Amino acid sequence: MLIGDIPREALARRLRSDGVHLVTGAFTIHVRASLSRFVDDFAEMYEHYPFEDPAGIDDAGVRVSAHSLIGRFITAKAKAEVNGEITFGPVPLHRAFTTFETAMNWSVAMSDVAPMFLHAAVLERDGLAMLMPADTGSGKSTLSAALSWRGWRLLSDEMAIFSFADGSMRPNPRPVSLKNNAIGVIAAFEPRATISRVYSGTPKGDIAYMKAPVEAVARFQEGAIPRWVVAPCYVAGAPARVVALDRAEGFQLLTDNAVNYSSMLQTGFELLTGVVERCGIYRLTYSNLDEAIGLLDRLHDGSDGAGSSA
Amino acid sequence: MGWRLGVVGPLPMRCWDGDYVVYNPLSGNTHVFDIVTGEVLKVIMTGNVAAAEICQRIAAFLEVPNDVGIADHVGRILVALDRLALIEPAAGC
Numbered sequence: 001m002l003i004g005d006i007p008r009e010a011l012a013r014r015l016r017s018d019g020v021h022l023v024t025g026a027f028t029i030h031v032r033a034s035l036s037r038f039v040d041d042f043a044e045m046y047e048h049y050p051f052e053d054p055a056g057i058d059d060a061g062v063r064v065s066a067h068s069l070i071g072r073f074i075t076a077k078a079k080a081e082v083n084g085e086i087t088f089g090p091v092p093l094h095r096a097f098t099t100f101e102t103a104m105n106w107s108v109a110m111s112d113v114a115p116m117f118l119h120a121a122v123l124e125r126d127g128l129a130m131l132m133p134a135d136t137g138s139g140k141s142t143l144s145a146a147l148s149w150r151g152w153r154l155l156s157d158e159m160a161i162f163s164f165a166d167g168s169m170r171p172n173p174r175p176v177s178l179k180n181n182a183i184g185v186i187a188a189f190e191p192r193a194t195i196s197r198v199y200s201g202t203p204k205g206d207i208a209y210m211k212a213p214v215e216a217v218a219r220f221q222e223g224a225i226p227r228w229v230v231a232p233c234y235v236a237g238a239p240a241r242v243v244a245l246d247r248a249e250g251f252q253l254l255t256d257n258a259v260n261y262s263s264m265l266q267t268g269f270e271l272l273t274g275v276v277e278r279c280g281i282y283r284l285t286y287s288n289l290d291e292a293i294g295l296l297d298r299l300h301d302g303s304d305g306a307g308s309s310a
Numbered sequence: 311m312g313w314r315l316g317v318v319g320p321l322p323m324r325c326w327d328g329d330y331v332v333y334n335p336l337s338g339n340t341h342v343f344d345i346v347t348g349e350v351l352k353v354i355m356t357g358n359v360a361a362a363e364i365c366q367r368i369a370a371f372l373e374v375p376n377d378v379g380i381a382d383h384v385g386r387i388l389v390a391l392d393r394l395a396l397i398e399p400a401a402g403c
Binding site: 261265266273 | 324
């Protein structure tokens, strides 16, 4: 059964009481919420996701609720609590969904569902994964949103999750966070994309979420083998260009973006050196999405494309 | 004076195009070394090795005379590796 199969009022009741055990691929989270505006946003963005009923084993629990300013009578803020221990927010009530998403990101990164987490987008094609490690502001989410409508399956726009079993990538597709100009860029780029309302006034400016494509959600049990590591870098006005990096640079890139490399000791070393040895490693500079996708398609097709421009 | 690895067992290491990436199980740190430092580590990984022999092997690797310049260079590398706890002095060399 999918979230979208539950009538709106029943979903609201359920979120207020027992909660929903939402499955997003590698991760299962127990969501509870008491804010009607949040229920609307949640129902829209997670429409195609299944939930566990009866409940299995949750990886974390997030509760979205009002943050009381004076007693419990005047509430104008929302907060998200993870496992009853860590609180995100308070934020204005209309931004409850953004703080929920932040709490979700944190929950995944702090969970034990994988031996290693990278701050990276992951996309798949023909069973092979492209990891895009990058800092915030690199255009990673925008590019992964665009790729997800051009033949690449979205595994994540935020966090690369490795499998314990074989080092493959575990999907965890979730709504793609788009910021400021990227919102209009993706809306214009792909008319089929469902984009949430815009949440204004966040510390990062305007934020909207692109619903993960239905195929990405439907196939979130299908992993992928790392084949490419591409560090994206959006540069306004720049022509698309791919440059090959040497392996030591690639290793540095991965460790710099690893959430838990130092705590994983030799396991982390072996895992990331393995990724470096099986992947082509590149830096992508771009400003135009179609040009960038064209170069990445050439990497996939085996023509490398390193050193070439669009 | 001789040197040996600071850890028991093989040192997790990768060599990629002249860059050596080394994991130190004692400290939990990962280091990236140049090719000469990597070669010094490889020599020491063979067992307890005298400093003079390390110099000889490095001079041969670089195809340069085994002179005081090599001794200075290797000496600095050994001090650095010792500080990182990757190697330690060994008696009997």
